[in-house]
Amino acid sequence: MRLKLTLSYAGFLMLAGALLLVAVGVFLLRQGWLQTNESGAVRLTPGTLFVRDFAPTAAAVLVFLLVFGLLGGWGLAGRMLAPLDRITRATRTAAAGSLSHRIRLPGRRDEFRELADAFDTMLAQLEAHVAEQQRFAANASHELRTPLAISKTLLDVARADPHRDTGELVDRLHTVNTRAIDLTEALLLLSRAGRRSFTREDVDLSLVAEEAAETLHPLAENHGVTLETSGDIAPTSGSPALLLQLTTNLVHNAIVHNVPEEGPEEGSVRVHTGVRPGSVVLTVENTGERLTPQLVATLTEPFRRGSERVRTDQAGVGLGLAIVKTVTEAHGGTLTLTPRPAGGLRITVELPAASGG
Structure with missing residues (x-):
């Protein structure tokens, strides 16, 4: 040249x-x-x-x-x-694999300067993405290794004691295997949402919220939690299955991470949909323990449950809010988590409104 x-x-x-x-x-x-x-x-x-x-x-x-x-x-x-x-x-x-290098081209802004700045921005995003994927792979390997190790231990114990009651062994193996399957399905869903490999359709977010609430109503009753839905028609565009999974995860988390069942107060979950200029909003708010902003900021990371929020009977696989975040970003929306002063959490999902909506 x-x-x-x-x-x-x-x-x-x-x-x-x-x-x-x-x-x-x-x-x-x-x-x-x-x-x-x-x-x-x-x-x-x-x-x-x-x-x-x-x-x-x-x-x-x-x-x-x-x-x-x-x-x-x-x-x-x-x-x-x-x-x-x-x-x-x-x-x-x-x-060659070094993503930390930056051009930082000096001088006045011209075509080359804009190209260099765009390249630096791309490298920064790529470095963050690779670091996130590496951290996610390490966490996933750890989480998947745990049920496999437990299964191996149970089988070793059964082999060493052939007269042991097999019914208890089968029940425990079933529980561990179910957890491994749930984790694998959550990982596949997270990967699918991250690739954005879905067909967009017109979706009414209010109907999705009602379906998720109706499905999880028995769970709310078992936990002594009042579940309420309200709001307006909220038309958006996206995958009905992924948006239902997003809403279901939010409502499920709001139910199981609520006030203790043995507590003096009754817990509640409120699901609300609304419309803003150019966007639709889904808000899920629940009562519960007081959460610090530092803890709330980490809840959307994969496998980060928060020790204060883990319930022994409903700990989940640690991917619920990570899936919510990925699905939200895949639909061009924003996710906001805010701790409530009285305890509990308010989660807001804002998505682009459907064309003509």
Whole structure:
């Protein structure tokens, strides 16, 4: 590219110089250097000799322009392409696995500066994504290894004691296996939502909220929690299955992470849908223990349940709110978690409104 720019610059300079010299030559000829005598015969004037002498000078000028164009063009092209070379080196560094490198191109803002800044932004996002995936893979490996290790231990104990009651062993193995299956299905759902490999349809978020609440109403009764739904029609666009999973996860968490069943107060969960300019909102609010903002900020991370919120009978697999966050982002929405002053949590999901909604 540098050679092409150099040749282009030198060629343009040569062309401009040649046109200028031709214009000078034509000007000299038109000034009457060719004249006629009284009989009408053409004769050469001393000016004609000047024109003949002009040709070698013009050639020398063109040679000078060629040399100047090549040398100057080479230096100018190198200076112009220096930012591109810096970006190329950064690209090769990133391709080798180093995502922490940044170009940080100095100077005024131009096309190269915008390209470098965009590349730095891409590297930062990619680095964060890779770190998140590595952390997620490590957590998933740990979570999946736990039920497998428990199953192995139970089987080893049964093998060592053949007279042991197999009914208890089968029940415990069934519980462990169910947890492993739930975790695997949650991981697959999280991966599907992250890839955004779903077909968009018109969805009324209020109907989705009512369906999730109706499905989980028996669970709320078992936990002594009052479940209420309200709100307006909230049309959005997305996957009905994923949005139902999102709402179900939110309501389920609100039920099981509520006030203790043996507590003096009765717990409650409120599900509300609403419409804002250009968006629809789903809010799930529940009573419960007081939560710190620091703890709330970590609840959407995979496998982060929060020790204060874990119930021994409904601990889950630690992916409920992580799935909610991924589904929300896949639909172009935002997720907000706010601790309630009196205890419990308020979760708001804001999604783009459907076209014409």
